[in-house]
Structure formats: structure tokens, C-alpha cells
Amino acid sequence: MVFLAPVLLLLALSRCSSEVVTDFTQTCPQFFANPGGTLSPPTVFPGKKYKQICQILGNTYEYATLYDTANKIPVYSAYRFNGLMQCTRQSNWYIEPQLENINYSKKMATESSVTNIQNQAVDDDYANSGYHRGHLAPVLHATSQSCSDATFTLTNAAPQDSSFNSGKWRTTEKAVADTLVQNCKGNSAYIVTGVVPGTGKLKNRVCIPSYFWTAYCCLDNNQQVKAASGFLGQNENNPVQEMSIKNLARKLSDLYGQVFRVFGGKCN
Ligand SMILES: *[C@@H]1O[C@H](CO)[C@@H](O)[C@H](O)[C@H]1NC(C)=O
Numbered sequence: 001m002v003f004l005a006p007v008l009l010l011l012a013l014s015r016c017s018s019e020v021v022t023d024f025t026q027t028c029p030q031f032f033a034n035p036g037g038t039l040s041p042p043t044v045f046p047g048k049k050y051k052q053i054c055q056i057l058g059n060t061y062e063y064a065t066l067y068d069t070a071n072k073i074p075v076y077s078a079y080r081f082n083g084l085m086q087c088t089r090q091s092n093w094y095i096e097p098q099l100e101n102i103n104y105s106k107k108m109a110t111e112s113s114v115t116n117i118q119n120q121a122v123d124d125d126y127a128n129s130g131y132h133r134g135h136l137a138p139v140l141h142a143t144s145q146s147c148s149d150a151t152f153t154l155t156n157a158a159p160q161d162s163s164f165n166s167g168k169w170r171t172t173e174k175a176v177a178d179t180l181v182q183n184c185k186g187n188s189a190y191i192v193t194g195v196v197p198g199t200g201k202l203k204n205r206v207c208i209p210s211y212f213w214t215a216y217c218c219l220d221n222n223q224q225v226k227a228a229s230g231f232l233g234q235n236e237n238n239p240v241q242e243m244s245i246k247n248l249a250r251k252l253s254d255l256y257g258q259v260f261r262v263f264g265g266k267c268n
Contacts, residue, residue, distance in 0.1 A: 019106035020051050020098040028054035028061040031078045033190035033217045033263050035225050040264030042066070042076055042192050045256075050075065051099060051119075055137075057108050057150035063137045065155055068197070069099060069119040071207035073158040076194030077136035080143060081180050081216070087148030089139050094153040095120055108153045121154045125206045134160025134212065136193040140173050158195045159208045163237040169212060172231050172240045176216055183227050184218035191216045192262055196255045198235065209235050211255060215245055217267035228267040244268060 021027040025041050032041040044050065049070040054061045055077075063079035095111050097104035099119040111122055126133050136156050142148035160169065180189045191214065198210030215230040230248030233240030243251070246268040252260040 019054055019056050019108075020096065020102060021054055022052070024052040024054050024064045024066075028064050030061070031064045031080060031190070033188075033219060033267060034223055035217065035219055035263065035266045037223050038264070038266070040266045042078065042194070042262055042264070043260045045075065045258065053096060053099075053155060055108065055150055055153065055156065056106060057094070057153075058146050060146065062143075062147040062150040063156075065136070067096070067099065067120070067155050068207075071197045072119075072121040072125070072205055073195060073197065073207050073209060074136055074155060076192050077156050078190070078192045079137045079141065081141050081177065081184075081189040081191050082143045083181060083185075084140070084177055085142055085144060085148070087139055087142045087145050090149050090152055092152065093123055093133065093157075095122065096153060096155045099155070108150065108155075121157070121202075121206045123154070125203045126159065129159065129202045130162060131159035131202060131208065132162045132165040133157040134165050134169070136195070137191075138173050138193075140177055141191060158212075159202055159206060159235075160212065161236050164212075164233070164235060167237040168233060168240050172214065172233065176214060176229075176231070179227075179229075180216060180218065184216075187221065187226055188219045189216055190219070190263070194252075195235075196252065211235060213248060213252060215248055215262045215267075217245070217263050225267050228263070230262065 051067045053065040065077045066075040094108035193214040195209035196211040197207045200208040213232045218227040220226045
């Protein structure tokens with residue numbers, strides 16, 4: 001006890017003081033599937049360049065992101081899906097102040113409010129690049145208007161081939177939403193959407209992903225897996241492949257060059 005108390009106090013302090021957090025499964029566990037009652041987050045790669053973010057715009061956590069500050073793109077965003085809300089798209093994009101200094105505001109903010117942005121992408125990186133700021137947690141899946149607004153942070157976006165973004169990938173987002181509306185109504189739908197870093201860069205700063213992937217896990221009211229599926233597509237407008245979570249995890253582990261689990265090895 002004597003030993004534990006100061007550690008717990010430290011944990012408690014760090015937990016409520018920041019949005020870039022040491023463990024997003026502690027700060028915002030609501031975005032991660034819990035099949036069989038066990039919280040089953042995607043793999044968090046080791047290394048200081050990876051930052052865990054509980055995304056907050058107003059006063060509510062909206063989703064969680066693992067961000068790669070070296071490649072300046074997310075690894076993935078994790079969120080809940082509650083149906084199609086017909087949210088309006090906003091045009092401004094935010095950045096994450098705490099990626100620059102942990103003492104800055106925990107709320108996402110406009111680029112102009114932070115000087116000397118080093119650890120994340122900025123609007124100018126994408127300007128005239130021919131690449132879209134491809135949402136990971138998309139507007140289409142947002143659970144509310146404020147959630148939709150909160151998806152407009154560059155920590156939730158990666159350079160996406162423009163025809164892929166408005167073509168096969170959009171179709172995939174819609175198909176996932178339709179499937180969940182049909183087969184997961186009244187239950188809990190968890191989604192993780194991510195990218196695999198490629199070799200090219202925008203402005204010699206922001207990595208262009210080679211692949212986009214997404215996966216859902218629908219749990220019934222006893223936290224039993226009702227349905228689950230994964231999707232993987234190259235960052236060009238070719239067909240997106242649907243596969244089991246197990247196969248997606250296997251392919252992603254190959255592509256990342258390290259073991260990756262989509263739902264903590266569950267939802268297979
Ligand atoms: C944040 O604030 C603390 C306490 O004032 C200070 O010790 C620390 O150096 C600051 N961190 C940065 C990165 O500025």
C-alpha cells in the first residue's frame with residue numbers, strides 16, 4: 001500500500017490533466033470493444049513516437065487515436081457506431097496542441113493557435129498535393145454533430161488518393177454502416193480504422209499510406225460477438241477486400257512488420 005499510493009496518485013493526476021494520455025484504454029475505454037467483458041484494444045506499438053489520444057473538441061471524448069508523430073499520420077482511430085446521423089461536414093481542420101507540448105490545451109484547436117508545429121501534419125502539407133485529408137473516423141459514422149466536427153483533426157487524417165476517398169473507400173464506409181444498421185441494431189458496434197505507412201511523403205514531412213483498413217465488431221447485450229469483419233484496400237481506387245478479423249490481423253502484421261491485433265486478438 002505504502003508503495004502503491006504515490007503511483008496511483010500520479011496515474012490519477014496524469015489521467016485527468018491531458019488528452020494525449022499514457023493509456024487511452026484507461027482514459028477513454030468506451031471506444032474499445034469488450035468481447036466477453038474483456039477490453040480488447042488494437043495493438044499499441046512500442047516507442048515514444050506513438051502517442052495515444054482521447055479526442056476531445058468540446059467537453060466530451062468522441063473517439064480514440066493512436067498517432068505516429070514521426071510519420072505525421074495516425075496508425076488508427078477507434079470509435080463506436082450508433083447509426084447514420086446525417087451530420088453536416090465542417091470545412092476547418094484542427095490540430096492537437098498537446099502533441100507539441102503536453103502543457104498545452106487538451107482540446108483540439110486551430111493551427112494558428114500553436115506556433116512551430118513539429119509533431120503532426122498541418123494544412124499546408126496537403127495543399128496542392130492531389131491527396132485528400134482522408135478521415136479515419138469518418139463523418140458518415142459520427143454519433144453526433146459535435147462528434148462529426150471532432151473528426152476534422154489532422155490527427156484523424158492521412159493522405160488518401162482522391163479517387164479512392166470518393167470512390168471505393170467511401171463505398172466501403174457506407175457498406176459497413178449499412179451492415180451495422182441492419183445487423184447490430186440495439187447492440188454495440190465498435191469500429192477501428194487505420195492506415196499502413198507507405199514510402200512516399202507529402203512536402204517531405206507527411207507519410208503517404210500504402211493501405212487503408214477498417215474493421216467492425218458487433219457485440220450483443222451480453223458482450224458476445226454477433227458479427228465482425230475486416231476490410232483492406234490499397235491507397236488507390238482498386239477494389240477493397242473484405243476478410244475475417246483474423247486474416248486482416250495477419251495481413252496487417254506482415255505489412256507493419258510487427259505483430260498487430262485489431263481487437264486484442266478477439267472478434268475473430
Ligand atoms: C509542463 O509544465 C511543468 C510544470 O509547470 C514543467 O515542469 C514542464 O517542464 C512543462 N513541460 C513542457 C514540455 O514544457
